[in-house]
Amino acid sequence: QSVLTQPPSVSAAPGQKVTISCSGSSSNIGNNYVSWYQQLPGTAPKLLIYDNDKRPSGIPDRFSGSKSATSATLGITGLQTGDEADYYCGTWDGSLSAGVFGGGTKLTVL
Amino acid sequence: QVQLVQSGAEVKEPGASVRVSCKASGYTFTSYYIDWVRQAPGQGLEWMGTINSSGGSTTYAQKFQGRVTMTRDMSTSTVYMELSSLRPDDTAVYYCARARPGAWARVRFVFEYWGQGTLVTASS
Numbered sequence: 001q002s003v004l005t006q007p008p009s010v011s012a013a014p015g016q017k018v019t020i021s022c023s024g025s026s027s028n029i030g031n032n033y034v035s036w037y038q039q040l041p042g043t044a045p046k047l048l049i050y051d052n053d054k055r056p057s058g059i060p061d062r063f064s065g066s067k068s069a070t071s072a073t074l075g076i077t078g079l080q081t082g083d084e085a086d087y088y089c090g091t092w093d094g095s096l097s098a099g100v101f102g103g104g105t106k107l108t109v110l
Numbered sequence: 111q112v113q114l115v116q117s118g119a120e121v122k123e124p125g126a127s128v129r130v131s132c133k134a135s136g137y138t139f140t141s142y143y144i145d146w147v148r149q150a151p152g153q154g155l156e157w158m159g160t161i162n163s164s165g166g167s168t169t170y171a172q173k174f175q176g177r178v179t180m181t182r183d184m185s186t187s188t189v190y191m192e193l194s195s196l197r198p199d200d201t202a203v204y205y206c207a208r209a210r211p212g213a214w215a216r217v218r219f220v221f222e223y224w225g226q227g228t229l230v231t232a233s234s
Contacts, residue, residue, distance in 0.1 A: 002154060031216075032216045032219075033216070033219075033220070035219070035221075037221075044205055044224035044226060045147075045155065045207075045221070045224060046224075047221060050210070050220045050222075051220070056222055088154065090155070090157075090219065091216075091219060092215055092216035092219040096172070097169065098157060098169075098171045099145065099147075099160075099171075099215075099219050100157065101147075101154060101155040101157065102154070103154045104155070
């Protein structure tokens, strides 16, 4: 059972928009930055969003992040079949003194 | 370019120990912490701990306290993660990842560079 809660799966058609939620508490999301990772099958995770809403260089602006109180959201617009992957949120938990990740969300582009 | 290259797959019997290496290149090794994250088959990411590549100080997730040891060799820019008393549910891909610079762990918990992963299988 993960400290951060994500929906197990989401789906949408090519070209559409999808959002993935990540719910936590005041000890983690509420008081720390959230990052998001994309993991394609058989590969290492790739950083998509850091500090809640910033994109590393090379990440297209189709990917966006936001945070409100103890929840964070990843948004993906203009969906492509290549976006099919697992997506994870992550942050630091001050009460646990440990890093924590969400359970992951599998995105299917129909 | 920044690279983290991990050692190869391991098969160990339950009760044994395994040591996975992560060799860093393309940046100043001592300027960044290295974290370890594992992923059991079909499961999500699980943070194991972090090591200061300069001073060698470590912080481990409570779940792994007493079983995990992270060390570094500054002469070869290599970080090691040793997990002892292996159980079948330790079977997973183990990743090393370079943390962002920062004075506080909560700031450093961002990983732009990852190793390729090492599959550790604990089975008799």
